[in-house]
Amino acid sequence: MTDQLRSLALDALTRARDRTAALTSCVDDRDLTAQHSPLMSPLVWDLAHIGNQEEQWLLRQVGKGEALRPEIDSLYDAFEHPRAARPSLPLLAPAEARVYAADVRGRVLDILERTAFEGGPLVDAGFAFGMIAQHEQQHDETMLITHQLRKGPPALSAPEPPAHDTGPLPREVLVPGGAFTMGTSTEPWALDNERPAHRRIVPAFHIDTTPVTCGAYQAFIEDGGYHERRWWAAAGWDQIRQHDIGAPLFWRREGGMWLRRRFGVTEEVPPDEPVLHVSWYEADAYARWAGRRLPTEAEWEKAARHDPHTGRARRYPWGDADPTEANANLGQRHLRPAPAGSYPQGASPLGVRQLIGDVWEWTSSDFLPYPGFVAFPYREYSEVFFGSEHKVLRGGSFAVDPVACRGTFRNWDLPVRRQIFSGFRTARDAEQPAGPDGGIR
Structure with a gap:
């Protein structure tokens, strides 16, 4: 059961990160740092926020490790800064945000390998890993909304839904x-x-x-x-x-x-x-x-x-x-x-x-x-x-x-x-x- 849970968690985390990468690699840095609507964050904010949440819950809480970047916690606190104000914050640049999120993920995968999935509600059945995978996918949907609001030529493509007669x-x-x-x-x-x-x-x-x-x-x-x-x-x-x-x-x-x-x-x-x-x-x-x-x-x-x-x-x-x-x-x-x-x-x-x-x-x-x-x-x-x-x-x-x-x-x-x-x-x-x-x- 532990191996099965580990596999499920790994698949969910990987699928989310692949989608995040696709949504943030299809536009240039100018689009990543721009605010395409006051209703939405710059895409680069979502990218680093995803990494920061993963650090706080999986590295610090589940892994019991030292904080990697505690000085940015407040920058990526969704309750401290409304979306309209986020472009004015000293956010991580796109390249730095990518490196940070990847660094966190690498450490998380090590934690995933040694987690027993029992011992408290946060780790039972891999809950914290599932919570973070859901969190990232929810921000991926938010970033897709930003892509819809974005002006300019198409940056995304996908096949049409199948026909059902x-x-x-x-x-x-x-x-x-x-x-x-x-x-x-x-x-x-x-x-x-x-x-x-x-x-x-x-x-x-x-x-x-x-x-x-x-x-x-x-x-x-x-x-x-x-x-x-x-x-x-x-x-x-x-x-x-x-x-x-x-x-x-x-x-x-x-x-x-x-x-x-x-x-x-x-x-x-x-x-x-x-x-x-x-x-x-x-x-x-x-x-x-x-x-x-x-x-x-x-x-x-x-x-x-x-x-x-x-x-x-x-x-x-x-x-x-x-x-x-x-x-x-x-x-x-x-x-x-x-x-x-x-x-x-x-x-x-x-x-x-x-x-x-x-x-x-x-x-x-x-x-x-x-x-x-x-x-x-x-x-x-x-x-x-x-x-x-x-x-x-x-x-x-x-x-x-x-x-x-x-x-x-x-x-x-x-x-x-x-x-x-x-x-x-x-x-x-x-x-x-x-x-x-x-x-x-």
């Missing part, structure tokens, strides 16, 4: 009411906000078979959705008026056609692809316009994990096996979501598709702790974000690595955020009418 699908499925197990107490690398497992009772509801598509969202725009106050939460209405928002981020209307910019390429908006780069307010407004609502976080997880035939909560919609390329669009294999209805082998027992990968899905729920929550190993990972200011997103996106994505994984963000790889699907109460169109959105 599955025929017509029902718009929605009925999820039966009753109790299910939410969260986890057994997933070894689950983070604190996913714990503990607990029973939730959820009334019966219908949920979309696929995420809402660009074509369906265009219908909302063309019907005047951005100009009808009745569809919007008060803060959302203020937001779109103040910033003159009338479409998803990166969209523009030209010659009667909707275009978008995607990683430096301008292209026609694909109608059958899940809509991307919408805020919670936009998702909520669309759902109201469609006569529906966003699912709660508990509804989303029940649709994704609950097997009504056995009563078990699965790790993933398709079962307990780790994701493969046949199950979900993950790991930056592609630089876009797959068409709605793709990945039939990743469907839930009730036939809901693309719950994992493609787009993060906004839910109606505030980010709150589960009953019995205990912060571990530090409060700043999730506890300080609990409250009504942040909304929960579930499911992961094409930019998420499998190590940081599972049926219990919880993401959160401010409801105004649009630069993230966010989409949504809608739901309705079981006794509520389906809506005027009845077709798939």
